Amino acid sequence: DSGVTQTPKHLITATGQRVTLRCSPRSGDLSVYWYQQSLDQGLQFLIQYYNGEERAKGNILERFSAQQFPDLHSELNLSSLELGDSALYFCASSVVWASGYNEQFFGPGTRLTVL
Amino acid sequence: DAKTTQPNSMESNEEEPVHLPCNHSTISGTDYIHWYRQLPSQGPEYVIHGLTSNVNNRMASLAIAEDRKSSTLILHRATLRDAAVYYCILGSDDKIIFGKGTRLHILP
Numbered sequence: 001d002s003g004v005t006q007t008p009k010h011l012i013t014a015t016g017q018r019v020t021l022r023c024s025p026r027s028g029d030l031s032v033y034w035y036q037q038s039l040d041q042g043l044q045f046l047i048q049y050y051n052g053e054e055r056a057k058g059n060i061l062e063r064f065s066a067q068q069f070p071d072l073h074s075e076l077n078l079s080s081l082e083l084g085d086s087a088l089y090f091c092a093s094s095v096v097w098a099s100g101y102n103e104q105f106f107g108p109g110t111r112l113t114v115l
Numbered sequence: 116d117a118k119t120t121q122p123n124s125m126e127s128n129e130e131e132p133v134h135l136p137c138n139h140s141t142i143s144g145t146d147y148i149h150w151y152r153q154l155p156s157q158g159p160e161y162v163i164h165g166l167t168s169n170v171n172n173r174m175a176s177l178a179i180a181e182d183r184k185s186s187t188l189i190l191h192r193a194t195l196r197d198a199a200v201y202y203c204i205l206g207s208d209d210k211i212i213f214g215k216g217t218r219l220h221i222l223p
Contacts, residue, residue, distance in 0.1 A: 002158070043159065043202075043213040044182075090158050103149075103213070106158030 003027065004107035006091050012113045018079040021110045023044075025072055025093030031055065032074040033104060034066055036089040049074055064098075081114045119203045122220040125167045129192050135188040135217055137203030139203040142183050150177065150188045153216070159202065162188065191222050 034046040045058035049068035049073040068074045092095035120138040127133040149164040163177045170177040176189040202216040
């Protein structure tokens, strides 16, 4: 158990819909990262927040957005869903902002299926 | 972003050491070398990381070449629970970029 929690575990929805994935970081961690893992693309970094502020952006689509709240939990919002958005979405956390130098702790993931 | 090259898959016998290679010829002076692994149906798990010197922890050892253009993750005594995808990653500043990794099969 990494200490990072994600809800829900599974989510099934239809094309065109909007969903929200939630992540609670490990106690004391200020950074939250979101990743998407699909069969053909592997693990793709989406976005990072540090202490409520956006810190780094990866391959995140404009239809996707995220935020980190004062209690440090984070939400990833996916809108106008397409079939290709079906994937595992992982959240990770770390103590500091510079993820390149420190370990990240990953949650169990949310499996999103878009029908 | 600096890239890493790993074999797609490897096999090893249970209770024997495993050496997982990684090439990163374009590594910069500030890049750390990280290894993560992903067990089936789980999120990635941190294994080890280092900058220049070899590193040891309870899970594994990391051997870094003197020119830092390659590294090797060493599992000293593989068990069936070590069967996973192992990612060698270069991390600097804001993010770490995952590649395809090496799928490690452990034979009983």
